[in-house]
Amino acid sequence: MESIYVKKTKKTPLISLDLNENIFQIKGPSFSEDILSIYDPVISWMNENLPQLEKELTCELYFTVLNSASHKKIFQILIILNGFMDRGKKINVKWYYDEDDEDIMEMGEDLTELINLPFDIIPIVN
Numbered sequence: 001m002e003s004i005y006v007k008k009t010k011k012t013p014l015i016s017l018d019l020n021e022n023i024f025q026i027k028g029p030s031f032s033e034d035i036l037s038i039y040d041p042v043i044s045w046m047n048e049n050l051p052q053l054e055k056e057l058t059c060e061l062y063f064t065v066l067n068s069a070s071h072k073k074i075f076q077i078l079i080i081l082n083g084f085m086d087r088g089k090k091i092n093v094k095w096y097y098d099e100d101d102e103d104i105m106e107m108g109e110d111l112t113e114l115i116n117l118p119f120d121i122i123p124i125v126n
Helices: 034-053 068-086 102-114
Strands: 004-006 014-018 023-030 057-066 091-098 119-124
Touching: 004 034, 014 034, 023 068, 034 068, 057 068, 057 102, 068 091, 068 102, 091 102, 102 119
Parallel strands: 023 057, 057 091, 091 119
Antiparallel strands: 004 014, 014 023
């Protein structure tokens, strides 16, 4: 099973899904106008490869900027992860935010109310 890696740019996050280490990371800004080209291949990869997941997957999300289109894609990713958890896969989400960024913190809190995944909201102290 091949891992996926998308390099960070000024408008798009680093995306790394490494099933050898069982870590799924999305980190950085996410406000590109063409967000579908960033997240849709990741979503396709998840649907194709996560059924083979044998160990707990840790999903680490840390956004410095998150626009509404990106937020929808992250919600879609979390719904997919929730579906895999419902089928017996172990998944843990860690939502990181800069301690002074209430908007990103609140986005994480809102998602915990909508998604039935183990979800930690963790401040990053600057």
